[in-house]
Amino acid sequence: MSAETKNLRNVVMLGHSDSGKTTLIEAMLFEGGEIKRRGTVETQNTVSDNTDLEHEKGKTIFSHQMFVNWRNNKINIIDTPGFDDFVGEIVSSLKVADTAVIVLNAANGVEVGTELVWEYVEKNHTPTIFVINQMDHPKADFEKTLEQAKERFGPKLVPIQYPYNSGPHFNQIIDALRMVMYEFPENGGKPEKKPIPESEMEKANAMHNALVEIAAENEEGLMEKYFEEGNLSEEELAKGITIAIANQQFFPVFVTSGLKDMGSGRLMGFINDIAPSPADRPARKLENGEEITYDPNDKTTIFIYKTLSEPQVGMVSYFKVLTGKLKAGDELVNANNGETERISQIFLAKGKDRIPVNELVAGDLGATVKLKYGHSNNTLNTKGLDRKIRPMEFPESRIRKAVSTDSSADMEKLVTALNRISEEDPTLRVEQSAELKQTLLHGQGQLHLDLVKQRLQDEFGVKMNFSNPKIPYRETITSKADADYRHKKQSGGAGQFGEIHMRVENFYEGMEEPTGMSIRQKEIEDLPWGGKLAFYWCIVGGAIDNRYIGAIKKGIMQQMKEGPLTGSHCQNIRVSVYDGKMHSVDSNDISFQLAASGAFKTAFHLAKPQLLEPMYAVEILCPDEDTGDVMGDLQTRRAVISGMDSEGHYQKILANVPLAEMHDYGSTLRSITGGRAKFKMKFSDYQLVPPNVQQELVKQHAVESVEV
Structure with missing residues (x-):
C-alpha cells in the first residue's frame, strides 16, 4: 500500500453543493478498481458520504479521505463539503493537498460555493484542475460555464477538452491534448478512441496550439519540434505542462459526467501523469x-x-x-x-x-x-527535532448563539460535549461569557450550528436550546455631576461609617484637569472590558485617610462592572473624590467601599447617562442585481453605509451595523440573494444608542431585575 514520494498524488475535490463531487469520486474509485460497484448519494452507499448525518441531509458535511491505486501511483482523494458553513473542512483539506480539483455544475455554472473555495485555493497557491461536470444534464452548457469560470477565475483557465455533444445523450468528448475523440458506451466506463470529426479540427487545433505554447514556456525545444511535426503527444508536452500547473501558470479544464462515468478515467490519467507529486511542490x-x-x-x-x-x-x-x-x-x-x-x-x-x-x-x-x-x-x-508547521488559519465566526439546556444538570454535559466537538471543528468556538452570564456558541452559519445541535442530541444525548445572545452594551455619562453618600450602620458593638463627596465626568484624552480641586493623586487605567477610568484623589485636610483609597476605588469598580442603567460595564469616566467624613472607630474599608458605590451610582444618574452599543464593520459581496435588496435590508438594521465598490463580478457594500441587528443576518442574506452573497464582520467601536432604543433597554432591564 505504501508508495514512494514521487509516486503520490494528493488531490482535494472542491465545489459548490450539488456540483457532483461525491458522485464523480465514486466513478474515479470505480475506474481505479478500488470499488466493484458505484454507489449513489440517493442510495446512501458512497465511499465518501458515509455518516448518518450526511445520509439524512443528502449532502457532504465532513471531509473524507480515500485513495486509489492508478498504474504505478497512489492517488489520495479528499472529498469536501460544498456549503460555506463547513469552510473549516475545506481549509484543513487544502493544507495537505498538492492539487485542487474544482468541480463545476455544467447546468448552473459558477456558484457562490466555488467562489468561496477559490479564495482559499489562491491563498494556499494550490495547483488546480477544473472539471465541468454533469454534462449529461438537460440544461448543461459547457461554453457558458467555461466563460463564467474564465471571467471569475482568470484567463489561466485553458480547456483541454470540450463535449462534442451534451445533455441527456452526452457520450463524446474531444480531447485537444491527445487530439482524439472519446466515445463512451451507454453505461460509461472505457471509451472508444475515434478521430476528431473534420468539422471540429480547426477548434481542436487552436486548443492544442494553446497547450503547446503553455508547455513550451517551460520546456526548451518543444516549439521547434511542434513546427517540424505539426503535432505533439501528451508525453512530449508532459514536462512543460507539469511545471506550468505546479507554478499555477495554467489551470486545465476537463469535462465529465460523474453519474454516467464518462471522462473520469481520463481525469484520473491526467492526475496520475501530470499533476505534481509532493516531491514537486515548494518547500x-x-x-x-x-x-x-x-x-x-x-x-x-x-x-x-x-x-x-x-x-x-x-x-x-x-x-x-x-x-x-x-x-x-x-x-x-x-x-x-x-x-x-x-x-x-x-x-x-x-x-x-x-x-x-x-x-x-x-x-x-x-x-x-x-x-x-x-x-x-x-x-x-x-525526538530532538524542533519543527512546527505554520498553523491553518480559519475564518472568524459569522454567527453566535446563546445556548442552554432544559435542566441545570445537563449544562455541564452540554459544555463538555461542545468542547469535544470544537476540538474536531476549529471554526466552532465555545465561550463562557462572564459579562453576559451566558454560554455562547460561535460558528459559520445557522446550518453549521443546527448540525452541531443535532450531533449533541444523537451522539451525546444532550438537548440544546438556542437563543439570541445578550449584547455587551457599555454605559457612560455625557455631562458632569456631583453627589455625596453617607453609609452608616449601627447594630451593637463596632458600627460602620463612611461619607464620600465625588464628582463624575465623561473622560476623554486631553481634557482639562478638574477645577476648584486640589489634586493629590491621580490614576488613569485601562479597564479590562475597554475604555478608561480616571481616578482623582482630591482630599485635603485629612477628611478621609489615604488608606481608604483602595476601598473607595473598589466600590467604584463594583458599580462600573454592573452599571446603573442596564447592568452593563461602564467606561470612559473620571471620578474625583474631593470631600467626605470618617469616624475614628466605626470607619473601615467596607464602609468606604459601600459609600463610594452609593455616591457613584447617584452621580452617574445625574450626569446624563448614555448607553453605548457595539458597532461592527460589515463587508458584503453580492451580485449586482441583488444590491438594492441587500441595501434595503441593511437600512432596516440601522446600518450606516460607508462605501460601495465593485470587486470582480461582485458589488462590495461596506457598512457599520449595530451588533444587536446582526443576529439573523447570515440566513437573511442567503434568502435575499439565493445563497450567492457572502459577508464578513469585524468589531469597529462603541457608539451612542438612539434614545428610543435606550429607553426600551433600560425598561427591560428594570423588569428583569425585579423578576430576579
Missing part, C-alpha cells in the same frame, strides 16, 4: 521561518490536519507525513505541547474503512487513533 514553511521539503530520508515530521470523534473508537487523527517515514510504534513529540505520543497503529483511510499499514513515507496521507495529546494543527516530530 513547506515552518513557524520560525525555516523550510522543509518532502524528503523520505529525513527524520520524521507529521502534521495533523483533522480530528474526528467516532463512537466506540474515540478520537481519530488524520495527518500528512511531511518528512521521513512514519512506522507503526514510532514515538513522536508534539511540538505544540511538548507531549510524547506513541503512534501504535497507522491506517490508510478509505471513507469509513481503515486499512492498517506498517509504514507511510513523506507526502502520504494516513490516520491513527487514540492520540492522547494530538489535535488539529499540531506538528509531531522525531
Whole structure:
C-alpha cells in the first residue's frame, strides 16, 4: 500500500453543493478498481458520504479521505463539503493537498460555493484542475460555464477538452491534448478512441496550439519540434505542462459526467501523469521561518490536519507525513505541547474503512487513533527535532448563539460535549461569557450550528436550546455631576461609617484637569472590558485617610462592572473624590467601599447617562442585481453605509451595523440573494444608542431585575 514520494498524488475535490463531487469520486474509485460497484448519494452507499448525518441531509458535511491505486501511483482523494458553513473542512483539506480539483455544475455554472473555495485555493497557491461536470444534464452548457469560470477565475483557465455533444445523450468528448475523440458506451466506463470529426479540427487545433505554447514556456525545444511535426503527444508536452500547473501558470479544464462515468478515467490519467507529486511542490514553511521539503530520508515530521470523534473508537487523527517515514510504534513529540505520543497503529483511510499499514513515507496521507495529546494543527516530530508547521488559519465566526439546556444538570454535559466537538471543528468556538452570564456558541452559519445541535442530541444525548445572545452594551455619562453618600450602620458593638463627596465626568484624552480641586493623586487605567477610568484623589485636610483609597476605588469598580442603567460595564469616566467624613472607630474599608458605590451610582444618574452599543464593520459581496435588496435590508438594521465598490463580478457594500441587528443576518442574506452573497464582520467601536432604543433597554432591564 505504501508508495514512494514521487509516486503520490494528493488531490482535494472542491465545489459548490450539488456540483457532483461525491458522485464523480465514486466513478474515479470505480475506474481505479478500488470499488466493484458505484454507489449513489440517493442510495446512501458512497465511499465518501458515509455518516448518518450526511445520509439524512443528502449532502457532504465532513471531509473524507480515500485513495486509489492508478498504474504505478497512489492517488489520495479528499472529498469536501460544498456549503460555506463547513469552510473549516475545506481549509484543513487544502493544507495537505498538492492539487485542487474544482468541480463545476455544467447546468448552473459558477456558484457562490466555488467562489468561496477559490479564495482559499489562491491563498494556499494550490495547483488546480477544473472539471465541468454533469454534462449529461438537460440544461448543461459547457461554453457558458467555461466563460463564467474564465471571467471569475482568470484567463489561466485553458480547456483541454470540450463535449462534442451534451445533455441527456452526452457520450463524446474531444480531447485537444491527445487530439482524439472519446466515445463512451451507454453505461460509461472505457471509451472508444475515434478521430476528431473534420468539422471540429480547426477548434481542436487552436486548443492544442494553446497547450503547446503553455508547455513550451517551460520546456526548451518543444516549439521547434511542434513546427517540424505539426503535432505533439501528451508525453512530449508532459514536462512543460507539469511545471506550468505546479507554478499555477495554467489551470486545465476537463469535462465529465460523474453519474454516467464518462471522462473520469481520463481525469484520473491526467492526475496520475501530470499533476505534481509532493516531491514537486515548494518547500513547506515552518513557524520560525525555516523550510522543509518532502524528503523520505529525513527524520520524521507529521502534521495533523483533522480530528474526528467516532463512537466506540474515540478520537481519530488524520495527518500528512511531511518528512521521513512514519512506522507503526514510532514515538513522536508534539511540538505544540511538548507531549510524547506513541503512534501504535497507522491506517490508510478509505471513507469509513481503515486499512492498517506498517509504514507511510513523506507526502502520504494516513490516520491513527487514540492520540492522547494530538489535535488539529499540531506538528509531531522525531525526538530532538524542533519543527512546527505554520498553523491553518480559519475564518472568524459569522454567527453566535446563546445556548442552554432544559435542566441545570445537563449544562455541564452540554459544555463538555461542545468542547469535544470544537476540538474536531476549529471554526466552532465555545465561550463562557462572564459579562453576559451566558454560554455562547460561535460558528459559520445557522446550518453549521443546527448540525452541531443535532450531533449533541444523537451522539451525546444532550438537548440544546438556542437563543439570541445578550449584547455587551457599555454605559457612560455625557455631562458632569456631583453627589455625596453617607453609609452608616449601627447594630451593637463596632458600627460602620463612611461619607464620600465625588464628582463624575465623561473622560476623554486631553481634557482639562478638574477645577476648584486640589489634586493629590491621580490614576488613569485601562479597564479590562475597554475604555478608561480616571481616578482623582482630591482630599485635603485629612477628611478621609489615604488608606481608604483602595476601598473607595473598589466600590467604584463594583458599580462600573454592573452599571446603573442596564447592568452593563461602564467606561470612559473620571471620578474625583474631593470631600467626605470618617469616624475614628466605626470607619473601615467596607464602609468606604459601600459609600463610594452609593455616591457613584447617584452621580452617574445625574450626569446624563448614555448607553453605548457595539458597532461592527460589515463587508458584503453580492451580485449586482441583488444590491438594492441587500441595501434595503441593511437600512432596516440601522446600518450606516460607508462605501460601495465593485470587486470582480461582485458589488462590495461596506457598512457599520449595530451588533444587536446582526443576529439573523447570515440566513437573511442567503434568502435575499439565493445563497450567492457572502459577508464578513469585524468589531469597529462603541457608539451612542438612539434614545428610543435606550429607553426600551433600560425598561427591560428594570423588569428583569425585579423578576430576579
